[in-house]
Amino acid sequence: MSDSIRDRIAELVAEINRQNYNYHVLDQIELTDSEFDALFLELKTLEAEHPELILPNSPTQKVGGMILKEFNQITHEMPMLSLDNAFNEDDVMRFDERIREKLTSSELATLTYWAEPKLDGLAISILYENGRLVRAATRGDGIQGEDVTENVKTIQSIPLVLTGNFPARLEVRGEAFMRKSVFEKLNLARLKKNEKPFANPRNAAAGSIRQLDSKIAAERQLSFYAYGIGIIEENPQEFTAHSEALIGLQSLGLPVCPLNQSAKNVKDLIAYQEKILSNRDQLPYEIDGVVYKVDQYALQEKLGFVSRAPRFAIAHKFLAMEARTTLLDVDFQVGRTGSITPVARLEPVNVAGVMVSNATLHNEDEINRLQVMIGDEVMIRRAGDVIPQVIRVVLEHRDENVRPILFPKTCPVCDSAIERVEGEAVARCTGGFSCKAQRIERLKHFVSRKAMDIEGLGEKWLEIFVNENLVTDPADLYVLNKAQLLELPRMGEKSADNILASIEGSKQPKFSAFLYSLGIREIGEATARVLADQYASLEALQNETAENFQKIDDIGPVMANHLVEFFRNEASQQLLQRLTSFVEIQYPAPIANAGDLPLSGETWVATGSLAHFSRDGIKDRLIELGAKVASSVSKNTTVVLAGEKAGSKLSKAEELGITVMNEEEFLAKYPL
Ligand code: IVH
Numbered sequence: 065m066s067d068s069i070r071d072r073i074a075e076l077v078a079e080i081n082r083q084n085y086n087y088h089v090l091d092q093i094e095l096t097d098s099e100f101d102a103l104f105l106e107l108k109t110l111e112a113e114h115p116e117l118i119l120p121n122s123p124t125q126k127v128g129g130m131i132l133k134e135f136n137q138i139t140h141e142m143p144m145l146s147l148d149n150a151f152n153e154d155d156v157m158r159f160d161e162r163i164r165e166k167l168t169s170s171e172l173a174t175l176t177y178w179a180e181p182k183l184d185g186l187a188i189s190i191l192y193e194n195g196r197l198v199r200a201a202t203r204g205d206g207i208q209g210e211d212v213t214e215n216v217k218t219i220q221s222i223p224l225v226l227t228g229n230f231p232a233r234l235e236v237r238g239e240a241f242m243r244k245s246v247f248e249k250l251n252l253a254r255l256k257k258n259e260k261p262f263a264n265p266r267n268a269a270a271g272s273i274r275q276l277d278s279k280i281a282a283e284r285q286l287s288f289y290a291y292g293i294g295i296i297e298e299n300p301q302e303f304t305a306h307s308e309a310l311i312g313l314q315s316l317g318l319p320v321c322p323l324n325q326s327a328k329n330v331k332d333l334i335a336y337q338e339k340i341l342s343n344r345d346q347l348p349y350e351i352d353g354v355v356y357k358v359d360q361y362a363l364q365e366k367l368g369f370v371s372r373a374p375r376f377a378i379a380h381k382f383l384a385m386e387a388r389t390t391l392l393d394v395d396f397q398v399g400r401t402g403s404i405t406p407v408a409r410l411e412p413v414n415v416a417g418v419m420v421s422n423a424t425l426h427n428e429d430e431i432n433r434l435q436v437m438i439g440d441e442v443m444i445r446r447a448g449d450v451i452p453q454v455i456r457v458v459l460e461h462r463d464e465n466v467r468p469i470l471f472p473k474t475c476p477v478c479d480s481a482i483e484r485v486e487g488e489a490v491a492r493c494t495g496g497f498s499c500k501a502q503r504i505e506r507l508k509h510f511v512s513r514k515a516m517d518i519e520g521l522g523e524k525w526l527e528i529f530v531n532e533n534l535v536t537d538p539a540d541l542y543v544l545n546k547a548q549l550l551e552l553p554r555m556g557e558k559s560a561d562n563i564l565a566s567i568e569g570s571k572q573p574k575f576s577a578f579l580y581s582l583g584i585r586e587i588g589e590a591t592a593r594v595l596a597d598q599y600a601s602l603e604a605l606q607n608e609t610a611e612n613f614q615k616i617d618d619i620g621p622v623m624a625n626h627l628v629e630f631f632r633n634e635a636s637q638q639l640l641q642r643l644t645s646f647v648e649i650q651y652p653a654p655i656a657n658a659g660d661l662p663l664s665g666e667t668w669v670a671t672g673s674l675a676h677f678s679r680d681g682i683k684d685r686l687i688e689l690g691a692k693v694a695s696s697v698s699k700n701t702t703v704v705l706a707g708e709k710a711g712s713k714l715s716k717a718e719e720l721g722i723t724v725m726n727e728e729e730f731l732a733k734y735p736l
Pocket of ligand 1: 181186203374
């Protein structure tokens with residue numbers, strides 16, 4: 065008994081670690097979130113029953129839990145140095161010249177450079193002894209750092225145990241950082257809870273590594289790339305160059321930045337910098353420059369160090385993403401759901417090549433937290449495609465002419481009262497669709513590409529339609545006629561034809577796009593797709609209960625309530641009735657009469673690999689047969705369709721006594 069449990073635990077650990085490696089190091093996804101969660105849950109359950117069988121490399125050891133009183137100081141066995149900076153091409157040329165002066169011509173013949181993005185996080189050192197992660201520390205002042213082992217262990221891409229041919233002792237050095245997407249989510253959540261947002265991903269990463277509660281550090285989902293080696297003892301593979309060492313680290317299971325590249329000469333270095341810079345906004349993490357390194361270890365040694373920085377490496381820094389400017393005024397924008405967002409109007413300023421004249425102030429609490437006033441000098445920050453934000457006030461430069469920002473009590477567009485529900489950070493206009501701003505925003509969403517995709521109907525025309533009272537809600541678009549359009553100022557024959565043609569072209573929306581276009585609160589594109597997969601028709605959705613909505617993966621109580629509220633609301637019902645009289649929703653599978661289908665009323669789960677169906681293929685087939693498809697097994701599951709290598713879902717089905725069918729039986733009963 066215990067042997068088979070031991071084997072299963074080893075199997076689960078290996079599989080989850082492999083999935084983690086694919087996901088975090090190779091950027092490849094094989095399992096859905098819920099499939100992954102099911103494996104994880106199975107492992108956790110087995111380990112809870114048999115704690116003596118917990119393996120040191122178990123992924124459950126990465127979720128944190130240890131709470132410290134303070135961090136211990138540790139002294140680095142080899143100091144962690146910093147880099148000199150280059151700010152322009154001339155600085156880079158001089159770096160190359162200095163190197164050339166110090167090397168002989170035969171050495172120069174072997175010289176190549178290595179270029180890497182300069183990741184904007186914090187440097188950490190991770191010590192492995194006999195392949196096990198035994199200690200991790202921050203850089204600190206380079207001589208002494210803090211022992212952050214428990215937190216570093218929670219970083220998914222850092223192995224707790226090395227794979228392959230590892231040295232007896234190995235100190236890996238690299239950068240811990242927070243991805244932009246994780247940072248944005250974290251800050252949104254903090255703003256919702258009225259907590260202070262982090263100014264940038266670097267601060268967020270540093271704050272997370274310095275969490276005394278490692279569970280919180282785990283939740284922060286940090287990333288890591290290795291960029292070098294500190295101590296190395298008894299290495300079975302010999303490394304003669306930095307690039308070789310990085311390949312070696314990768315073979316031990318450590319993540320290395322995929323954008324690193326070899327460079328023959330200084331011209332290649334500059335070209336690398338330009339390429340990385342032009343991609344900067346699209347990268348999933350922030351970088352503040354690139355780093356150039358002499359690749360050959362023998363040459364690095366010859367070049368040595370000047371004070372606290374190596375002569376063989378340099379950081380070529382980019383322009384900062386932050387800039388200082390003056391807050392000229394604040395406008396209040398009304399969103400689709402009535403949310404009121406304060407927008408800072410700024411003295412235009414160039415931030416790393418982009419002119420910025422507006423920035424978000426998020427909400428009233430954020431204005432209070434920043435203590436910002438009109439006329440203040442402010443620091444703003446932009447990153448990627450996100451709206452720039454005001455991050456702080458330069459209080460030292462405040463003069464007596466500043467004036468306070470008054471958060472409005474009534475909607476700036478329709479004058480209805482503004483309400484802020486207790487516990488929520490967002491204030492909303494209570495005007496609903498009597499508010500022109502909300503109408504326009506709702507129409508903008510309705511016509512957008514991922515919704516009804518009515519091309520050519522831009523914001524400008526929608527504003528005119530609403531202001532001229534031609535259109536009040538989305539259904540009104542379908543009764544517009546050419547004569548009405550031609551009466552509008554600057555509307556030509558051709559524009560009118562184009563607009564009418566694209567409205568006409570939107571009359572057969574996919575079910576998911578139609579659901580998304582309704583702009584139900586919190587229901588984004590992905591959730592709309594899940595709903596369209598799970599429900600046979602609009603009517604089925606309209607009659608659903610909040611309790612049942614919550615049975616769907618990814619739908620929590622808040623979303624469930626928004627859905628029920630929307631479908632119960634009389635105005636929405638009228639809108640749906642009118643819309644469906646103009647458009648013909650395209651359901652995923654032809655459904656004649658849902659009640660008559662062979663699997664109507666049943667909930668199926670498919671697991672393992674099937675010979676005749678892809679993952680989506682079997683889902684489509686089951687829906688076509690009238691079944692609801694769920695991704696996890698529960699007591700509500702009717703049948704589990706189990707293919708080859710079906711794992712935890714099959715065991716769960718057996719445990720719960722749920723009917724299990726294999727592919728052959730399924731095809732015999734429901735032939736294609
Ligand atoms: S090499 C001798 N490579 O930049 C210094 N550093 O000022 C070895 N950094 O503290 C550092 N990306 O936090 C190196 N690809 C990279 C880097 C990188 C970011 C940071 C690191 C270090 C600082 C140097």
